[in-house]
Amino acid sequence: MIFVTVGAQMSFDRLVAWADDWAGAAPGREVRAQVGPSRYTPRHLQVLPFLDSPGFRRQVTEADAVVAHAGMGTILTVLEIGTPLLVVPRLGARGETRNDHQLATARRFEAEKLLLAAYDRAAFFARLDGLEGAPVPPRIAAHASEALLARLRAFLVDDPP
Numbered sequence: 148m149i150f151v152t153v154g155a156q157m158s159f160d161r162l163v164a165w166a167d168d169w170a171g172a173a174p175g176r177e178v179r180a181q182v183g184p185s186r187y188t189p190r191h192l193q194v195l196p197f198l199d200s201p202g203f204r205r206q207v208t209e210a211d212a213v214v215a216h217a218g219m220g221t222i223l224t225v226l227e228i229g230t231p232l233l234v235v236p237r238l239g240a241r242g243e244t245r246n247d248h249q250l251a252t253a254r255r256f257e258a259e260k261l262l263l264a265a266y267d268r269a270a271f272f273a274r275l276d277g278l279e280g281a282p283v284p285p286r287i288a289a290h291a292s293e294a295l296l297a298r299l300r301a302f303l304v305d306d307p308p
C-alpha cells in the first residue's frame with residue numbers, strides 16, 4: 148500500500164492530482180491519501196479524513212511506501228518509523244506555501260540519501276514506480292541524541308544572547 152499525505156495545514160492539489168493520475172495508471176495498487184482541504188476530487192485514491200497523530204502513524208507503519216509534501220514533521224515521523232519516502236516539495240512561486248523552505252528541505256534530505264524527491268511530474272511517476280520495495284534508509288531516533296543535547300546546552304550556557 149502507498150500512503151500519500153499532504154500534511155494538516157493546507158491543500159496541495161498538485162501532489163494529490165499527480166498521485167491520483169499515478170493510481171489510475173497503476174490499477175490493482177492500493178493508494179490511500181490524506182488530502183486535507185483539497186479542491187481536487189480524486190478518482191483513484193482511497194481518500195482518508197484528516198488523521199490524528201496515532202492514525203497518521205498507523206498509516207505510515209502499514210504502508211510499503213509514503214509519498215508526501217516536504218514538511219519536517221512528516222519527514223521525521225516517516226524516518227523514525229522506517230518506511231521508504233518520496234517527497235514533492237511545495238513551491239512558494241505556485242502559492243503552495245509562503246516560500247521555498249520545502250525545496251531546501253527536500254534537497255538536503257535527498258543529499259543525505261534519507262529520502263527520494265521529485266520536482267516535476269515525470270520524475271514523480273518514475274520514482275513512484277520504483278519506490279515499493281526500495282531500500283529503507285536507517286531509522287532515526289524518536290528523540291535528540293545526548294551528544295546534540297549537550298552541544299545545545301553548552302551553546303545556550305556559554306553564549307547567552
